[in-house]
Amino acid sequence: MTPEELEAFKAAFEMHQAMNVEVFYWWCTAIMFMIHAGFLAYEIGASRVKNALASGMKNILTLAVVVPTFYFFGWWIYNAFPGGLIPIDASGALPWSTSMGPDVTDMGTGIFWAAFAMFGATTGSILSGAVIERIRMSAYLILTIVVGSGVWILAGAWGWHPDGWLLLDLGYHDVGASGVVHAVAGFFALGVLINLGPRIGKFVNGKAMAIVPHNLPMALIGLMMIIVGFFGFLGGCIIFNGGDTGWTTIYGNPTNLSAFAFNTLMGFSGGVIGAYLASREPFMTMSGGLAGIITVAAGLDVYYPGLTFFLAVVGGITMPMVGKFVEKCGIDDAVGAVAVHGWCGFLGVVLVGIFAAGYPSVPEGAPDITFFGQLLGAVIMCVTGFIPGYAISLLLKKMGMLRVPPKVEAAGLDLVEIPAIPYPERVPSRDIVEGTIPADAAGLPANGVLGS
Template sequence: MTTLAAARVDTGDTAWLLAATALVLLMTPGLALFYGGMVRTKSVLNMLMMSFVSIALVTVVWLAAGYSLAFGDDAFGGLIGTLDHAGMAGLGPDSVRGTVPTLLFATFQLTFAIITAALVTGAIADRAKFAAWLVFVPVWALLVYVPVAHWVWGPGGWILTELGALDFAGGLPVEIVSGASGLALCLVLGPRLGFKKDAMRPHNLPMVMLGAGLLWFGWFGFNAGSALGANGLAAAAFLNTLAAGSTGLLGWLFVEQRRDGHPTTLGAASGAVAGLVAITPSCGSVSLLGALAVGLAAGVVCSYAVGWKFRLNYDDSLDVVGVHLVGGVIGTLLIGVFAVEEMTGGPEGLLYGGGLTQLGRQLAAVVVVAVYAFGVTYGIGRLLDRTIGFRADEEHEHTGLDLTVHAETAYDHGVLGHGAPVSASVLPSAQKVKPQE
């Protein structure tokens, strides 16, 4: 590294962002366990694979063009960046962004793009073609995630510079985009076989709790890492993250106890995630009191929102809409209520004398991002469904995608435990019974 570049790099900030990047990447395997435990035994490996393959697909796309389009100099009225850094051109070890190496900043932002794609899988669990997912992710990352990331965080992005909406760590590009995209895809694919008729309970709640714990652990890198430095703002975001996750968990359990008479482990995990989702955009804008309120609101509202799919007849398998879309909307809007000047450096929320101005900006950003993500994702999904097919074959779905797609099973005792016997036509060749010679 040259002397000039070395002088601009803060080793403390760099060390913290290295750790935060690893934490955020860990969230995707954590999400895989969280989702994997929530599905039935016959498709758990497929659920894990959809998250893990997202790491590889998004990484390639991000390095090829995604980073440059999202964080390159603005090329078109705040809508998208340039391709000047396609293939990471010009971003060697001497390049610095702020007080950290540009390559580290780019990698940190990559981990956000990865988990956003992986989050969408929860809405289409048990019924999506794996091959179609491999095609969908690169196209979706470039057409949906990358533009929104530029709007919110990129140089000259219109939401940041023109609208003035605040989003510290990803309520818009991550939570609302994943939730709206998940809603679009579950409408494209239609409901699972037996939706609203068969019991579709989580097959492994300890796995769900482990996944939720890893998500919570990684979320500290997600939120506090977004300060891009080892400083007081990072510390405040860290504490706000812990506080909101806690009140989200308690709020969800309160609703379960009052409504159903039983606080559940699934409810505890879901409530913590709901609180963490809501604090993501607001952790760098609200005080500790505001963080407690944001988390509690998300825990209570999201616990009701997950039931909307039964009334409205959309099969959001693992509640991506009810938790991530709704939680993201709550957290983004409440910035306009609870934002404090000591955190934002200027804008204040309704309760702190800021009037309705900031709330209006937040609402406008939510509507535009949600509509854009839903519309473009629906178009991509419909195109793939009409060409290569996005919905798994009925026989494959009935048997389970683990065996029919990946030729594996998570549990030996679970292979034939769901419905009719397995047809020989869907068994991998190695498992077909050969006649005796």
């Protein structure tokens, strides 16, 4: 082989390596769409019939508003704020830069932007389930843009970016986004729920009433679809490098898909078993699969799978307990998002500090993983989510924009916001369910339909 032929062969090989990177993240992004199909299905199922389509439309619109806003400013935030709240030059991430459009010489920016945009949409969907059946669509979309294209990616800049201050100062380790996605979104949802208030009839004389899903099988199928989507989500958290480097975590330390496969499946199984032991309830048991994966996600690259299973069992057992505690505080989290994502995300980051303390960080000069660094990092993630969630929802509440009026809530959001009927061939279910206020108290006629 002549030197010219060798050089041509090398160039072709490098081109195919770059194309393989693109293909990998292309399919990770496609699989992540299953997360949102799952959220749509399980939130429709978890709602009462009168709110089913409104819950579904929120999930469709989540993707529609996060994708463009993440393009116009979310990706810039990630690149501009690794050092804190003072931006650095990130002109290459501005929407009018060359890299933010078709460019045959750039085979990375678009696919990484797409994967991160899907992470952002996931934070919005986490919020969506918690607030079903009483939030205004407009308020929800405002809050979704804030968390999906602003808050979580700021946390990502701090804890994921190669120059992120949490990484360089604390040795923060969170390869599967337990903190930067789940803890942030879960505590953002908590801040919103405090101002949003419970659904009508959820608490009677201080006692929590059950407002049951209208289609539990659909909710369970939706949760299983989210698990499928998680394989795309976690695949997007691993770096497919060309050349001799191979797979690394987002921090640059060596890993591979086998490590993620071992620990993702063990996390799912442990979470389901733990939640079943703690609750015996189908929805909580299936939610335990999410709880287990989130509990171990931060350390997918370093955990022994046997340890992963037991840590996930702990996450699955404690998740329903935290959910009940949140409910006892008078907070109506309709799907347990605060417990599943907020608590388990926080727990996942802290557990790395317990079981992987001393593991070296790859960026030169970054400290090793420590318990203190992980604990402080987890607290920062929770606070970063909670403060804007609480503050912006409080502002919307003061402006009368956060929650639908009581008569609309009692009649059902579908009648007001969605010009369609979910099950037109079925006998209509009662608009006012047992345990909620009677129709006359809500200013409605007996059939619960406005304008009758």
